[in-house]
Amino acid sequence: MPAAPAASSAPGAPLFGCEDIRLDLGGRAILHGISLEVRRGEVLGIIGPNGAGKTSLFEVLSGRLRPKSGRVLFEGRDVTGLPLHARARLGIGRTYQTPVVPDELTVGETFKATRQAYRPYLTRFDAEYGAELVGLHARDEEPTARLETMNRRKLLLACLLMRRPPLLLMDEPAAGLINSEVDEIDHLIRMLSKEMNVAIIIVEHRIELLEQIADRVMVMDAGEAIAHGSLKEILADPKVHAAYFEMADEEA
Numbered sequence: 662m663p664a665a666p667a668a669s670s671a672p673g674a675p676l677f678g679c680e681d682i683r684l685d686l687g688g689r690a691i692l693h694g695i696s697l698e699v700r701r702g703e704v705l706g707i708i709g710p711n712g713a714g715k716t717s718l719f720e721v722l723s724g725r726l727r728p729k730s731g732r733v734l735f736e737g738r739d740v741t742g743l744p745l746h747a748r749a750r751l752g753i754g755r756t757y758q759t760p761v762v763p764d765e766l767t768v769g770e771t772f773k774a775t776r777q778a779y780r781p782y783l784t785r786f787d788a789e790y791g792a793e794l795v796g797l798h799a800r801d802e803e804p805t806a807r808l809e810t811m812n813r814r815k816l817l818l819a820c821l822l823m824r825r826p827p828l829l830l831m832d833e834p835a836a837g838l839i840n841s842e843v844d845e846i847d848h849l850i851r852m853l854s855k856e857m858n859v860a861i862i863i864v865e866h867r868i869e870l871l872e873q874i875a876d877r878v879m880v881m882d883a884g885e886a887i888a889h890g891s892l893k894e895i896l897a898d899p900k901v902h903a904a905y906f907e908m909a910d911e912e913a
């Protein structure tokens with residue numbers, strides 16, 4: 662597969678991407694030269710069997726892990742050497758498979774801590790904007806430990822969105838949710854990308870969710886990107902069937 666062109670700040674150019682990312686962990690090669698790119702308002706879905714390297718790729722893209730080689734580019738700038746917090750301040754937001762909330766705090770205290778972590782501090786209006794966007798209806802005094810999974814996800818998303826990030830990296834945002842809640846997440850992701858022009862890279866196993874939201878899909882297997890294209894194209898690819906769906910059938 663040809664390397665993706667470098668992300669740049671020119672109009673219509675990729676907002677974010679990576680080139681030929683290689684990563685070793687525990688003495689083993691985990692990622693073998695991954696390239697991708699995403700534009701403003703675009704949703705790129707990533708699928709692949711367990712152990713394919715999806716989460717490891719997110720660790721590299723968000724700045725938690727430094728790759729052995731390759732580059733991560735944001736608005737045309739090489740951010741490969743920037744740590745997680747510096748990338749977060751640039752506007753690279755990340756959500757995790759498990760929505761871990763600060764369970765010593767209340768909802769209001771979590772919002773306050775988030776506002777004060779930003780420079781310059783964000784206002785109460787920013788927090789209200791985030792909560793409204795995700796439809797979080799929880800009292801400020803509510804301890805976050807008492808929130809259900811959906812509200813935990815909403816709280817964490819509201820904390821990210823109050824910063825108005827241009828890019829979100831979402832690792833299985835529908836994990837642990839029931840169908841009606843998945844529909845709500847689906848609606849939110851579409852609104853963020855299509856109405857607010859946010860670029861989104863999403864790791865997601867649910868084909869029906871990808872069908873609704875993904876403009877393009879990348880399939881990973883054993884640390885490689887084995888296919889790239891529309892969902893329809895990749896579903897018709899025999900390589901993808903062999904690597905992903907047959908394995909999923911065996912696991913079912």
Ligand SMILES: Nc1ncnc2c1ncn2[C@@H]1O[C@H](COP(=O)(O)OP(=O)(O)OP(=O)(O)O)[C@@H](O)[C@H]1O
Nearest residue numbers: 686687689691709710711712713714715716717718
């Ligand atoms: N810290 C680590 N040290 C050594 N190997 C690791 C480490 N973290 C992950 N791996 C290995 O890297 C490979 C990719 O794992 P990763 O979690 O990125 O895959 P994944 O596609 O996200 O899987 P899943 O769908 O199960 O979350 C796996 O073989 C895993 O065992």
